[in-house]
Amino acid sequence: MHSNSLWTSNSLWTSNFLFISAANFFFIVAYFALLVTLPTVAITHYGSTSTVAGLFTTVYIGAAIIIRPLMGPWIETYGKQFMLIVSLILFTTASFLYVFFDSVPLLLIIRFIHGLGFGMATTITVAIVANIVPESRKGEGMGYFILSTNLGMVIGPFIGLTTLETFSLNLLFWVSAFCSLVAFLFALMTRLPKEDVVKRSVGEKRAALFEKSVLRISITGAFFGTAYASVLSFMAVFAVEQGLGLESSYFFVVYVVILLLTRPLTSRWYDQYGANTIIFPAIVSFAIGMLVLGLTTNAILFFIAAAFIGGGWGTLFPSFQTVVLENSEPKRHPVALATFLSVFDIGISGGSLLAGVLVGVISFSSLYIFYSIYIAVGLGVYYWAQKKESYV
Known part of the structure; x- marks a missing residue:
């Protein structure tokens, strides 16, 4: 029996599975709390056009698309544990940066950085879950893990819209940053088995992206x-x-x-x-x-x-x-x-x-x-x- 198993060696509900699902839930909440509110904020708070407002989503998703192909080689080289921590440090740092800047160009730069962290985190968390759930329960394990995403997709917009309408934009940024920090803490609690990382000689061809x-x-x-x-x-x-x-x-x-x-x-x-x-x-x-x-x-x-x-x-x-x-x-x-x-x-x-x-x-x-x-x-x-x- 593995040390992280709660019940049996074929158990789905290991501590690692619970921690990585919790980390996923909180950064999805942080993601959706801003996704549904920032385009509106750009128009009402900053007086931007609808085209510029759309950039708050486009820049974010574009950054995620750019970074994801690089994750495979990086995970292969540095290991899943290291890349999990790096991705959530980047994601959490960007979440806190929103609080300190109040112009559209700077916020779009932060959105890009945030999107890089999001693209990395969404790739590494699923890869980790794929490795830690028992092979015979792969469909069940992935289903429950994605449920943490689905719950975040509901709670995130609710928290984002409620906070913005009832309180303030500044508090919305703080709430999103807090959720990101909680995700990071759950990532720190995850303890994956030590992996053999790949060492390549100079000029050796990398695997396809x-x-x-x-x-x-x-x-x-x-x-x-x-x-x-x-x-x-x-x-x-x-x-x-x-x-x-x-x-x-x-x-x-x-x-x-x-x-x-x-x-x-x-x-x-x-x-x-x-x-x-x-x-x-x-x-x-x-x-x-x-x-x-x-x-x-x-x-x-x-x-x-x-x-x-x-x-x-x-x-x-x-x-x-x-x-x-x-x-x-x-x-x-x-x-x-x-x-x-x-x-x-x-x-x-x-x-x-x-x-x-x-x-x-x-x-x-x-x-x-x-x-x-x-x-x-x-x-x-x-x-x-x-x-x-x-x-x-």
């Missing part, structure tokens, strides 16, 4: 992420338009409740019956949820949409990451995950831009109905991806 074996599933993840970006970007605005402004804050609460109820089942089914058994129904659930959202005229339909989207997208994202791990060699896991997340982030950022363009010419209702059809087409996209790489 991208993992070709997971390119198809990465493209598939980005395809569906493009649709989900429309929910992240405009669901709250759509709710207000439908007279459901008060209910909008509970959308993600319903989403998370469904996740908590379904995750134990879907994760175990993944391990027992294979990815296709979970992913195809999840795509259908996601499409139904978007259709119901587009047809929403009252709170009941609104929350039904949240339930189907939670069961659909909330299952797809961790399942795709587990597929990535299963279709790459263990030593290439960090590179494979970096490849997936970089391509996925392109889908999310591109999806936000596309949704913004579409709502200029069609209604929000039409937007979500369009995306329900788009997601249904995604059944064919996933079939294309899994047909070659066989995820069963």
Whole structure:
């Protein structure tokens, strides 16, 4: 039995698993608390144009995309423990810098630094989880770990918007910095086994920065992420338009409740019956949820949409990451995950831009109905991806 095991050698709930999940939760909260508020802050507090406001997200995600391909070689050279600490030092330092600067150009520079830390942290945490969960419980382990991300995606925006509206921008920055610090402390508590790091001779060729074996599933993840970006970007605005402004804050609460109820089942089914058994129904659930959202005229339909989207997208994202791990060699896991997340982030950022363009010419209702059809087409996209790489 390993020293970090709480119960048995096949235990999923080791101290390392709990610490790394907690670290992930807190830096995701810090990330989303600012993600949903800074574009609005740029316009209302700094008088920026909507284009400049959009840069607060673009610069951040762009930095993450730039840094992720380098993580594989760095992890190989310096080890996971070292890179975990470095990534969260960078992320936490940037979080505190917001407090001390009050101009858009300087804040955009901080956003870039923050994005570098975010890109590093999201890659290393998933790589660590992939190595510490038992092989027979990979789907279950990844599912529970990604649940910490899903919870952060709900609590982060709630904390960010509430703090900004009720208190002040300065307190928002302090709250985000505090969450980052807590994430760093949990990272310090994580104790990984000592690794053999790679020593290369001068001129020796490094391993590839991208993992070709997971390119198809990465493209598939980005395809569906493009649709989900429309929910992240405009669901709250759509709710207000439908007279459901008060209910909008509970959308993600319903989403998370469904996740908590379904995750134990879907994760175990993944391990027992294979990815296709979970992913195809999840795509259908996601499409139904978007259709119901587009047809929403009252709170009941609104929350039904949240339930189907939670069961659909909330299952797809961790399942795709587990597929990535299963279709790459263990030593290439960090590179494979970096490849997936970089391509996925392109889908999310591109999806936000596309949704913004579409709502200029069609209604929000039409937007979500369009995306329900788009997601249904995604059944064919996933079939294309899994047909070659066989995820069963």
